[in-house]
Amino acid sequence: MTQVKPTSGAGRIVLDGDSVEFGAGESILEVATRHARDVPTLCYDPRLDAFGGCRLCVVEVEGVRNPVASCARAAEDGMVVHSSTATLEKYRKTLVEMVCSENRQVDVDPLSGLASQELAALADRYDARTGRFAGAQSGCSYEDDDNPFILRDYDQCISCYRCVRVCAEQEGDFAISIKNRGFGTQITVEFDGLLNASACTFCGQCVQTCPTGALADRKALRYADTPGEIEKTRTICTYCGVGCSVDVLTKGDRMVGVQPAMDGPANQGALCVKGQFAYDFVQHEDRLKTPLLRGEDGELHPASWEDALERAADGFLKALEEHGRHSVYAVASGRAPHEAAYTTQKFIRAGFWNNHVDNCSRA
Amino acid sequence: MSNPLIDMQKPDVIFCIGTNMTECHPVAATGLKKAIARGAKMIVADPRKIPLADMADVYLPLRVGSDVALLGAMAHVLVRDGLVDESFIAERTSGYPELKAHVAKFTPQWAEGITGIPAADIERAARMYGEAERGAIYYTLGITEHICGVDNVQSLCNLALLTGNIGREGTGINPMRGQNNIQGAGDAGALPNNYPGFQAVTDPANQAKFAKLYGHEIDLEKGMTKVTALELCGDKIRAMLIDGENTVVTDPDRKHCEHALSSLDHLVVIDLFLTDTGKLADVVLPATAWAETDGVCSNTERRVQRLRAAVPAQGEAMPDWWIVSQIAKRCGIPGFDFESAADVFNELCSLSPIYAGLNWDIIDKGEYHWPVPEMGHPGTPILHQGVFENGRGLFKLLEYRDPAETIDADFPVWLTTGRRLESYHSRTQTGRSSGIDYLLWEETLEVHPDDVESWGLRDGDFCTMTSARGSVRIKVEATNRSPRGTVFTSFSFADVRVNDLTGSGYDPITQTAELKVCPVRIEREQATV
Numbered sequence: 001m002t003q004v005k006p007t008s009g010a011g012r013i014v015l016d017g018d019s020v021e022f023g024a025g026e027s028i029l030e031v032a033t034r035h036a037r038d039v040p041t042l043c044y045d046p047r048l049d050a051f052g053g054c055r056l057c058v059v060e061v062e063g064v065r066n067p068v069a070s071c072a073r074a075a076e077d078g079m080v081v082h083s084s085t086a087t088l089e090k091y092r093k094t095l096v097e098m099v100c101s102e103n104r105q106v107d108v109d110p111l112s113g114l115a116s117q118e119l120a121a122l123a124d125r126y127d128a129r130t131g132r133f134a135g136a137q138s139g140c141s142y143e144d145d146d147n148p149f150i151l152r153d154y155d156q157c158i159s160c161y162r163c164v165r166v167c168a169e170q171e172g173d174f175a176i177s178i179k180n181r182g183f184g185t186q187i188t189v190e191f192d193g194l195l196n197a198s199a200c201t202f203c204g205q206c207v208q209t210c211p212t213g214a215l216a217d218r219k220a221l222r223y224a225d226t227p228g229e230i231e232k233t234r235t236i237c238t239y240c241g242v243g244c245s246v247d248v249l250t251k252g253d254r255m256v257g258v259q260p261a262m263d264g265p266a267n268q269g270a271l272c273v274k275g276q277f278a279y280d281f282v283q284h285e286d287r288l289k290t291p292l293l294r295g296e297d298g299e300l301h302p303a304s305w306e307d308a309l310e311r312a313a314d315g316f317l318k319a320l321e322e323h324g325r326h327s328v329y330a331v332a333s334g335r336a337p338h339e340a341a342y343t344t345q346k347f348i349r350a351g352f353w354n355n356h357v358d359n360c361s362r363a
Numbered sequence: 364m365s366n367p368l369i370d371m372q373k374p375d376v377i378f379c380i381g382t383n384m385t386e387c388h389p390v391a392a393t394g395l396k397k398a399i400a401r402g403a404k405m406i407v408a409d410p411r412k413i414p415l416a417d418m419a420d421v422y423l424p425l426r427v428g429s430d431v432a433l434l435g436a437m438a439h440v441l442v443r444d445g446l447v448d449e450s451f452i453a454e455r456t457s458g459y460p461e462l463k464a465h466v467a468k469f470t471p472q473w474a475e476g477i478t479g480i481p482a483a484d485i486e487r488a489a490r491m492y493g494e495a496e497r498g499a500i501y502y503t504l505g506i507t508e509h510i511c512g513v514d515n516v517q518s519l520c521n522l523a524l525l526t527g528n529i530g531r532e533g534t535g536i537n538p539m540r541g542q543n544n545i546q547g548a549g550d551a552g553a554l555p556n557n558y559p560g561f562q563a564v565t566d567p568a569n570q571a572k573f574a575k576l577y578g579h580e581i582d583l584e585k586g587m588t589k590v591t592a593l594e595l596c597g598d599k600i601r602a603m604l605i606d607g608e609n610t611v612v613t614d615p616d617r618k619h620c621e622h623a624l625s626s627l628d629h630l631v632v633i634d635l636f637l638t639d640t641g642k643l644a645d646v647v648l649p650a651t652a653w654a655e656t657d658g659v660c661s662n663t664e665r666r667v668q669r670l671r672a673a674v675p676a677q678g679e680a681m682p683d684w685w686i687v688s689q690i691a692k693r694c695g696i697p698g699f700d701f702e703s704a705a706d707v708f709n710e711l712c713s714l715s716p717i718y719a720g721l722n723w724d725i726i727d728k729g730e731y732h733w734p735v736p737e738m739g740h741p742g743t744p745i746l747h748q749g750v751f752e753n754g755r756g757l758f759k760l761l762e763y764r765d766p767a768e769t770i771d772a773d774f775p776v777w778l779t780t781g782r783r784l785e786s787y788h789s790r791t792q793t794g795r796s797s798g799i800d801y802l803l804w805e806e807t808l809e810v811h812p813d814d815v816e817s818w819g820l821r822d823g824d825f826c827t828m829t830s831a832r833g834s835v836r837i838k839v840e841a842t843n844r845s846p847r848g849t850v851f852t853s854f855s856f857a858d859v860r861v862n863d864l865t866g867s868g869y870d871p872i873t874q875t876a877e878l879k880v881c882p883v884r885i886e887r888e889q890a891t892v
Contacts, residue, residue: 148798172396201784202802203389219798233673236660236729238653239787241540242368242390243662245729248654248673255654255674265729266368266662272389273785278796279654282674286636286795288649289678300637300647305679305689312604312646313693315629319602329592329600332553333607333633333683334545336650337658337670339707340683341544341551342559343699344606347687348586350577351696355555355564355586356600359548360608362590362875 011077016084028070028081029057037083040092040122042099043160044071045115045209047262047269048169054099054160056092056122059083067091093126101133104155108213110230111220111249112151114259118211119158138183139214145194149202149219149277152195156214159185163206163215170270175199176206187214204276208260208269219277220249220257228252234261237275238335242266244275255283316351325352332359365535366499367664367732367744372397373533376495378488379415380408380430380519381505381879386784388503388539391663395501404495406488408433409505410779411809411851412844421488424846427777428509428766428880429478434518435763436474436482437489439466441525446493451527455751458758462521465760477763493526497533504541504781508878510767512870517759524756530747540663541782543653547661550718550733551711555586560715576714578697590874593619597626604631604690606683607650609638612789613854615876616832616866633686636791639857649680656682657704659726661733664744667721668729766880767868770848774830774882776814777849780865781879786855794855806856807840810885814848815841818885825888830881833863836888850885 010024015035022031027050032039042054052072059070062080067088070081082088099119100106106123108116123129138159142152159178164187167176175198179188189198206215228251237244245264249257258279262269291308292300303311319327330348332341341359348357371377371394384392392415399405399418407419408430416422425433441447442463452459471482471489478485492498500523506515519536528534540546552559562569565583574580592600593614603624611620624630624643632644641647650656655677658670684707688699701707705723712718720735720742731742746752770777785803787793808828810820820826822841827834828850837852837859845851854861868877 148801169400171393172400196802201385201389231673233654233671234669235654235671235673236543236662236668238543238792240388241542241545241663242388243543243660243664243666243668243729244390245668250673253675266664266666266668267390270390270393273799273802274787274793275390278787278793278799280797281635281792281795282652282654283677284795287652287677288635288637288641288647288680291649291679292637292641292644292647294645300642300644305681308646308648309686309689309693312631312648312690315631315645316602316604316690316694319629323599323601327599327601328604329587329589329602330553330604331589331606331608331610332548332551334542334548335653336548336607336683337544337656337660337704338547338551338711339658339701339704340606340650340687341548341553342707342711343684343687343691343701344604345552345554345559346577346698347604347691347694347696349552349558349573349581350579350698351691351694353579354582355584356592357553357586358555358589358592359545359553360542360589360610360613361545361549362588362873 009077011075013075013077013079013081015081022075026075028059028068028073028075028079031075032059032070032081032083039070039083040125041071042118042122042158042211043162045162045166048162048165051161051165054095056095058088058091060085060088093128096122096126096128097130097132099158100128101131101135102137102139102158103212104137108156108216109221109224111224111257112213112216113210114208115211116213116216136183138185140186147195147202149204149217150195150207151216151218151221153214153216154187156212157187158212159187160211162209162211163187166205166209171201171203171205173199173201202273202277203271204273205270217257223251223254223256226251226254226256230256232259237271239274239278244271246271246275255279320352326354326356328352329356332357334360364537364539364664365529365746366533366537368394370499370533370535371395372401374398374403374495374497374499376492376498377403377405378492378498378500379405380500380502382501382503382539383409383411383413383415383505383781384501384503384539385414387541387782389784391539404491406491410846410849412846421484421491423480423484423488425478425480427779427849428511429763430506430509430515431511431518431761432469432474432477432763433480433485434515434522435466435469435761436471436485437492438462438518438521438525439469440471440486440489441493441522442466444490444493446490447525448527452525456524456756456758461760462758492522495526495528497531498526498528499534499537500528501537501539503539505879507538507873507875509880510868510870510877511764512875513872514761514764518761520756521758524758529756530745530749532745535745538663543662544660546663546665547659550661550715555588558714559711560717562716588874590869590876593623596623601627602629603627604633605640606633606687608640609789609791610640611643612639612857612862615862615878617860617863618833619866631690633683638789638791648686649678650683650686651676651680655680658682659704659708665732666729667718667726667731667733669726767877768831768880768882770882774884776883776885778828778830778864778881778883779849779851779879780854780861781851783853783855786853788855789857790855806837806852806859808837809840809842809845809851811843811845811847812841815839819887820885827886827888828864829884829886830864832866835859835861835863850883
């Protein structure tokens with residue numbers, strides 16, 4: 001099904017009557033999207049090689065008899081392209097109706113994954129909840145995979161292969177594969193087993209690219225029934241030094257999940273198991289909620305900020321007084337922001353006029 | 364990193380040494396996988412058969428701590444076979460004649476005797492790197508956590524200088540930083556030898572600059588490293604502030620470390636949880652966590668990015684900068700009237716030449732790699748283009764040294780430590796995240812199946828592992844990832860205190876601990892009667 005894009009130089013095409021430029025190797029879809037055409041897609045993930053499977057992105061090219069999949073066809077100089085005609089829209093509606101007929105449900109919780117609303121959005125756009133092709137459904141869910149992260153609800157699968165391709169092309173893990181063909185097509189992993197027994201690293205990329213919620217973020221879905229709108233806050237992952245951009249998902253004051261930022265400059269949408277799933281520590285019951293002071297009984301006891309700060313300062317002043325300005329030392333964190341490290345070094349340098357400060361990079 | 368992360372997709376030849384990247388920096392490793400899919404070749408040097416080794420064209424299973432010998436022999440082959448970039452050497456380096464003479468003795472046969480790698484494989488790896496149009500080196504703590512960590516890094520620099528693989532797209536010498544803001548902690552000046560922006564404290568001009576700003580002349584002498592400070596706790600060092608580090612668990616030689624911190628008159632710990640380190644403190648102060656804190660971090664490619672709060676603080680937790688500022692104010696130290704993280708960051712930018720073109724608002728989208736020397740400057744994704752900051756690239760003449768401790772009759776096995784994909788440091792974070800236990804629920808000691816048998820162990824049974832400093836009980840996992848005679852574990856689980864064992868020595872220059880090498884003895888656990 002995959003069509004290899006012929007390489008071609010830059011040039012111009014006529015897009016819906018407008019003459020527009022394209023860059024070398026750009027597909028018709030890329031050119032159209034760049035020029036604000038809302039060409040529908042389902043099997044498309046801009047990070048992956050064009051696949052041309054869903055046929056929703058078809059456009060009319062003058063001189064070509066049948067509609068062409070715009071994701072898999074390179075723009076060529078002088079091409080005359082129509083991205084949205086009555087015929088195309090009718091064709092697209094029929095396709096969406098057929099895809100919807102595949103699944104148990106079209107609407108899934110948005111916590112399922114970043115792209116999980118794509119099918120529902122297309123069903124709305126094409127008014128495709130008609131049940132016109134109701135009947136046999138393909139796919140069967142894999143309910144006995146009890147891993148805590150990735151729900152495998154293949155009743156919802158439309159065989160777009162985005163999960164297979166993201167695992168191979170983006171992650172290089174090749175954990176997800178396909179068995180059978182045609183209506184019997186099933187997404188699976190090696191030996192048809194559990195994800196944990198496969199090459200899967202639980203990076204969650206398949207979940208985030210799935211357009212129907214067939215592969216879904218089981219951990220985030222714990223909060224599906226929690227009331228409130230999902231809000232997203234862009235930040236940087238807390239783990240290693242790669243600095244992946246993520247969106248933290250919240251409902252009210254509750255953290256409900258993490259999604260990768262497709263435009264993250266360091267990660268371009270990629271994440272690993274830690275960044276994707278290891279976030280509950282933030283709102284864990286073990287968090288320190290008040291300052292603690294060691295009492296005369298030798299134990300640590302909750303205290304007010306005022307008392308704790310006073311005691312903290314007194315100890316440093318006492319050391320200064322009794323043992324001189326070289327008796328105080330500070331260690332900054334490699335996991336707190338710049339502002340923590342900056343104030344820590346300034347505390348030592350401005351307060352004790354020496355350089356007795358380090359961070360945790362030597363161990 | 365000398366080059367940006369995006370460059371990881373661009374080399375012809377990748378040389379990974381001492382980096383278990385698919386587990387420790389998984390997203391960065393996807394770049395290498397893409398380069399390989401495109402046809403790039405990869406050399407992997409690591410004592411363990413890590414996942415990267417399975418993707419390598421040449422795998423060099425070196426004995427722990429023998430990197431200088433391997434890299435010296437690779438330099439020998441490059442020089443001997445004329446695989447050096449003569450014009451780069453002439454234009455941008457100095458000391459080549461000396462290096463050429465120096466490496467003459469480092470034959471691959473000699474290195475085979477030290478590293479255990481077949482000489483032919485060393486030759487192959489050297490030729491592959493030497494023939495690359497774009498050769499890129501990646502390393503992590505497998506290079507630096509040795510008594511010869513500096514020598515290891517300089518050995519890699521020699522290879523890049525010999526072949527001109529620096530200052531261009533898809534090349535470079537690229538250390539992968541392990542914590543989300545370990546780069547930034549250095550950028551911000553939390554180092555005993557540098558003010559913010561890596562301005563040397565030993566330079567009187569810098570002293571004068573900061574005297575003006577901080578209101579008093581600061582010592583021209585470098586401060587102590589943390590390693591030295593821990594040695595002198597209760598002696599010269601009497602009071603300590605530790606922010607967000609579980610020192611007693613993650614540093615080597617736990618007993619020494621606990622004793623040191625307990626000897627202080629005053630210990631203040633700022634953290635998210637009551638860690639084992641916090642339990643030794645006089646004052647424990649609750650900090651806001653990731654996702655609760657506005658701030659800035661620098662990643663491994665020197666990209667300066669914004670952290671944003673998404674949820675309110677737990678309990679009465681406060682941002683670290685606020686806590687430190689409040690202590691400073693109560694100590695009567697001027698200059699801590701910050702009202703926001705932005706105030707603090709903007710002050711840092713005003714003092715740091717590499718951040719001079721940055722401020723809180725400009726970094727919103729994370730577009731800049733430092734150095735950004737003035738406003739309007741686009742940043743510097745690739746370092747050392749055209750010219751080195753300090754003039755010419757200097758070849759260093761290095762000699763192989765044995766690790767601080769080597770195996771003997773009492774401790775006949777090499778232990779090396781590291782991270783695993785699903786856990787992070789002392790598990791204060793990953794250990795408190797639901798589901799992670801499904802993937803990794805206990806510590807194990809990775810032992811080659813032949814060793815399991817010949818040492819009288821059994822896969823899945825417990826053994827006792829002992830070094831000169833301590834002993835732990837740990838479950839045996841038979842695996843071909845470990846070579847014969849070398850075992851591996853992480854330091855993540857509180858019930859297996861691996862850092863009771865480590866701490867054999869330190870690099871004399873950086874005082875980085877030799878956490879990657881520790882001779883041990885492994886005994887089958889005696890059944891209790």
